[in-house]
Amino acid sequence: MVFFFLGTTALWISRDRSPGYWDDAWYLTNSLVLYDTLIDHGPIAYWKKFLGALEFKAPLIAVLPTPLYGLFGRHAFVAYGVNLVFMALLFGAVYHLARRYSSPRSGLVAVYVTATMPLLYGLSRQYLVEYGLTALVAATVCCLVESRWLRDTHKACCLGVLFGLGLMMKVTFPLYVFLPFCFVAIRIFAPEPIGMSPSNAHPRPARSSLLMWFLAFVAPLALIALPWYGRNWRKTLDHAFRSGFSPMADQYGMGDPFSLSVVWGYLTHWVNDGISGAYFLLLMVLAGIALWYKIRMGRPGLPSEGRTLVLLWFLPFLMFLFGRNKDIRFTAPLLPAVAILIAWIADSFLSSMTRWGRLAFSFLFAFPLLAYLHTSFGLLGNTRLVWGDLVLLAPRLSHARPPDRQVWPHQEILDVLRDYSPFPEERAVMLGSDTAHFNANNFELAVVEGLDSFRITTSAYEEDLASLLNAVNSIPTFVYKEGGEPGPRFTNRLFKPLLEDVQNGGKFVHLSIYPLLPGLPSLPDGSKVVVYQNRYPNSAVLERYNFDAGVTSHYCEIEKPTCTVSFSNLMKLTGLSFVIERQWLRVSYTWSSTKKVDPDLFCFTHILDDQGRVLGYLDHSIPEEPVMGWNEAWGAREILRYRLPDNANQVQLRLGLFRKSSGERFRIQEAQSLRGAKLSLTDEGTAILATGMTALPPMRPPGDG
Numbered sequence: 001m002v003f004f005f006l007g008t009t010a011l012w013i014s015r016d017r018s019p020g021y022w023d024d025a026w027y028l029t030n031s032l033v034l035y036d037t038l039i040d041h042g043p044i045a046y047w048k049k050f051l052g053a054l055e056f057k058a059p060l061i062a063v064l065p066t067p068l069y070g071l072f073g074r075h076a077f078v079a080y081g082v083n084l085v086f087m088a089l090l091f092g093a094v095y096h097l098a099r100r101y102s103s104p105r106s107g108l109v110a111v112y113v114t115a116t117m118p119l120l121y122g123l124s125r126q127y128l129v130e131y132g133l134t135a136l137v138a139a140t141v142c143c144l145v146e147s148r149w150l151r152d153t154h155k156a157c158c159l160g161v162l163f164g165l166g167l168m169m170k171v172t173f174p175l176y177v178f179l180p181f182c183f184v185a186i187r188i189f190a191p192e193p194i195g196m197s198p199s200n201a202h203p204r205p206a207r208s209s210l211l212m213w214f215l216a217f218v219a220p221l222a223l224i225a226l227p228w229y230g231r232n233w234r235k236t237l238d239h240a241f242r243s244g245f246s247p248m249a250d251q252y253g254m255g256d257p258f259s260l261s262v263v264w265g266y267l268t269h270w271v272n273d274g275i276s277g278a279y280f281l282l283l284m285v286l287a288g289i290a291l292w293y294k295i296r297m298g299r300p301g302l303p304s305e306g307r308t309l310v311l312l313w314f315l316p317f318l319m320f321l322f323g324r325n326k327d328i329r330f331t332a333p334l335l336p337a338v339a340i341l342i343a344w345i346a347d348s349f350l351s352s353m354t355r356w357g358r359l360a361f362s363f364l365f366a367f368p369l370l371a372y373l374h375t376s377f378g379l380l381g382n383t384r385l386v387w388g389d390l391v392l393l394a395p396r397l398s399h400a401r402p403p404d405r406q407v408w409p410h411q412e413i414l415d416v417l418r419d420y421s422p423f424p425e426e427r428a429v430m431l432g433s434d435t436a437h438f439n440a441n442n443f444e445l446a447v448v449e450g451l452d453s454f455r456i457t458t459s460a461y462e463e464d465l466a467s468l469l470n471a472v473n474s475i476p477t478f479v480y481k482e483g484g485e486p487g488p489r490f491t492n493r494l495f496k497p498l499l500e501d502v503q504n505g506g507k508f509v510h511l512s513i514y515p516l517l518p519g520l521p522s523l524p525d526g527s528k529v530v531v532y533q534n535r536y537p538n539s540a541v542l543e544r545y546n547f548d549a550g551v552t553s554h555y556c557e558i559e560k561p562t563c564t565v566s567f568s569n570l571m572k573l574t575g576l577s578f579v580i581e582r583q584w585l586r587v588s589y590t591w592s593s594t595k596k597v598d599p600d601l602f603c604f605t606h607i608l609d610d611q612g613r614v615l616g617y618l619d620h621s622i623p624e625e626p627v628m629g630w631n632e633a634w635g636a637r638e639i640l641r642y643r644l645p646d647n648a649n650q651v652q653l654r655l656g657l658f659r660k661s662s663g664e665r666f667r668i669q670e671a672q673s674l675r676g677a678k679l680s681l682t683d684e685g686t687a688i689l690a691t692g693m694t695a696l697p698p699m700r701p702p703g704d705g
Helices: 002-015 023-041 043-051 066-072 076-101 104-115 118-123 129-146 153-169 173-189 207-245 260-275 277-297 304-314 317-321 328-352 355-377 410-419 440-449 465-472 495-504
Strands: 385-387 390-393 428-431 455-458 477-482 508-510 528-534 541-548 563-567 571-581 584-593 601-608 614-617 634-643 652-659 668-673 678-682 687-691
Touching (some): 002 076, 023 043, 023 076, 043 207, 066 076, 076 104, 076 129, 076 304, 076 328, 104 355, 118 328, 118 355, 129 173, 173 304, 260 317, 277 355, 277 390, 304 328, 410 440, 410 477, 410 528, 428 440, 440 455, 465 495, 477 495, 584 601, 668 678, 668 687
Parallel strands (some): 428 455
Antiparallel strands (some): 385 390, 563 668, 571 584, 601 614, 601 652, 678 687
């Protein structure tokens, strides 16, 4: 049975050609970046990259594909093999839990029910954290039970490993295992374990054994989770809180969470797309019959200990039922408890049935498998079976669907943009579309997978029109698609005024006017790609002069540096000043080299308002072709400008250096302000934050005496 579901999942993954959607594309992109860091720069750089990975989300999901990439090749498709490993772990944990309180047959039924729940088999085919989290939660509950009720130090060590991995998968992991853990811990101090006769009871452990158990549990937990959470715990907890309890959660909500209509709508959605309408009906019928048998005929019910454990495991469902975020995938770690409950009830009936009754019951249980194959592979075409609000059979559900055989041409679009970009030194693209198959996340995945050098941004999440217009005016290329699948209702709200500015602002030109331009590939949803090129991006360098830093000149910044910022002992920023003149920000840089400079060097400069929001970019290459041979005596001075929103009266700059080919940032060894702008380190020592205004002296070319 296990091999059947592993095989059908592997078959589905091999047939699907759709790009990752949003979060899954983001996880896959980071997994490739981590692997490339290991291959190109070694284990130490990999460890450092891991410590900063994802920043506000636990990064285990991005780490796990690393050995698979090494074994089977560097392709995002390979990462889905992680889900197959988690599937085997989940099935094993569910089997052992169900068998412990009933029979081996109960364990097999529990595995079958778990494998055919739409939410679980749908998540097994996406690269999201919830499926791996479900497997780790089930394994943790199983380990709790198998640890002789917290008396086995070897099992305590395994439990600590599972807790550490669970926390590294998602910060909400303790929510799913807290109540089962408390239930098991209470048994230590009970006179005898609940539900067991005194003859089978274990004696209370001594304090010394409790201490050993605690140390065996905490040591691997701290070793796994502490290094990353020690650096990122504040941002992670803040994001988790905002995702569940802030207005950000309402984007995934259904209205007032305490409204009866919202509660009913959520329950209906969870039943149909989570456990399936067929299992809900089966559970209700079996539970009713079991209750009747217990009352009228005195037959024993479910094991009290197991019933309590499963109830406590499922109890966090109430938080999601009345929470603001209504995405049902967060309830996935609770579904194995429902599967085990169904298995126990079914097993109690099978034990008392005749052979023909068991055969009829088996045919009834075959219906979820039919629904599984229909939704997964379109077995019955577009057949849909509904009874009231319950969906019993459907060709597509919210997380479960047939494989998409159509290939989306993200890489081909990037190839066209690369070949016909008027600014080859700055390949930056803003995406004006945000749909499941056409968004910034899966374009960034295509960039990383193709080892390209594009910088991808999006208009989808910007709420301030002035900031968005300035951002797009800094970007050389603007891309969107016309028609096709719609995007989420809560993103890209400013697309219409943005598109009007791009089309009528006078800076952008439609890409189709270029001669000999090959046709852009069509998209599988029937839409067409539209590309605009920016003829005058704000990030253009207005003036640049190269000079010999060892010769006395008329540059006051060279003779009297305003700052000293050393980038990996390769380049130094010795002058930085900026001023606002009639809503134009003018920024002056003075550079000097300490080693030979290669032409791959790139400066990023983010313009921020006083609240830290991005207003625009002044990213640009530093060395030009004639200065590829810079030595310690050479330098350059340059001025850039940017049009600010009308209400921007004060700005700050965040800047640093990186290599365009790899995206690797240079670390800053020294950052000292001598006069003018105040400097501080940010982004883990890879950028400086400059605040305060300075007067901008006029630039005088060499020889002007």
